[in-house]
Amino acid sequence: MMDIILTWLHNNWFETIAAILGLVGIFLQIRQNVWYWLTSIIMVLMYIVVFYQSKFYADMSFQIYYLAVSIYGWYFWIKNRNNSGKSEITTTSLTKQQWFYSIAGSILFFFIIYFILIKFTNSDVAIGDAFTTSLSIIATWLLARKILENWLFWIVVDAVSTGLYIYKGLYPTAILFTVLTILAVFGYFKWKRALITK
Numbered sequence: 001m002m003d004i005i006l007t008w009l010h011n012n013w014f015e016t017i018a019a020i021l022g023l024v025g026i027f028l029q030i031r032q033n034v035w036y037w038l039t040s041i042i043m044v045l046m047y048i049v050v051f052y053q054s055k056f057y058a059d060m061s062f063q064i065y066y067l068a069v070s071i072y073g074w075y076f077w078i079k080n081r082n083n084s085g086k087s088e089i090t091t092t093s094l095t096k097q098q099w100f101y102s103i104a105g106s107i108l109f110f111f112i113i114y115f116i117l118i119k120f121t122n123s124d125v126a127i128g129d130a131f132t133t134s135l136s137i138i139a140t141w142l143l144a145r146k147i148l149e150n151w152l153f154w155i156v157v158d159a160v161s162t163g164l165y166i167y168k169g170l171y172p173t174a175i176l177f178t179v180l181t182i183l184a185v186f187g188y189f190k191w192k193r194a195l196i197t198k
Contacts, residue, residue: 012172018046019176026180029143030187032091032194037074041067054168057121058113058133066140073144091195094142094149102138102149109134128164132157148195151188158184 009016021043028036044063051060077089094102114130117123139153158181165174 014046015050015170016172018043018050019172021046022176023179026183030183030190034074034077037070037077040070041074044070050170050173054170055123056125056129056168057123058117058129062133062136065137069140069144076144089146091146091148091191093195094147102142106134106138109137125164125168128160132161132164148188148191151184151191154184155181155188
């Protein structure tokens with residue numbers, strides 16, 4: 001049994017490390033620690049490789065976008081952090097108008113991404129890939145601006161992604177996204193409590 005585990009880890013070490021970085025990152029994100037962004041930058045670079053090899057082309061392309069927004073988020077948060085590394089940017093909540101734009105943007109991105117995947121790639125998970133990537137684009141921007149509802153988008157993204165990664169045999173990533181789904185729920189309520197007490 002140990003030989004099987006060691007062989008599996010040997011064959012999947014790169015994805016496993018990326019998944020571990022994802023777990024470290026989510027804990028930093030929940031704590032609103034600015035070092036979340038550096039952890040995410042390293043993880044994103046690794047997942048570009050993982051998703052390319054697995055034909056998750058939209059997810060791979062999203063990682064490039066996420067890399068750019070992570071650099072922006074790191075800069076935006078680092079300007080306003082305290083000595084413990086915690087961001088002091090005020091958490092806000094979406095207005096009705098912002099909700100509308102977030103949903104409309106997600107739908108628009110979905111159709112664009114889906115069209116590209118169908119026409120120009122050999123993706124066998126085009127609908128799921130387009131769905132999770134479109135929501136992730138919005139969620140990442142909301143996170144960079146410290147808007148509470150980023151967590152609601154991530155809950156949906158992480159739950160759907162878990163099923164997709166199991167289907168594709170990316171088991172370390174599926175485990176990561178199962179944990180991320182649970183932690184996103186926790187993160188939402190932790191940020192909401194912080195928002196209410198301010």
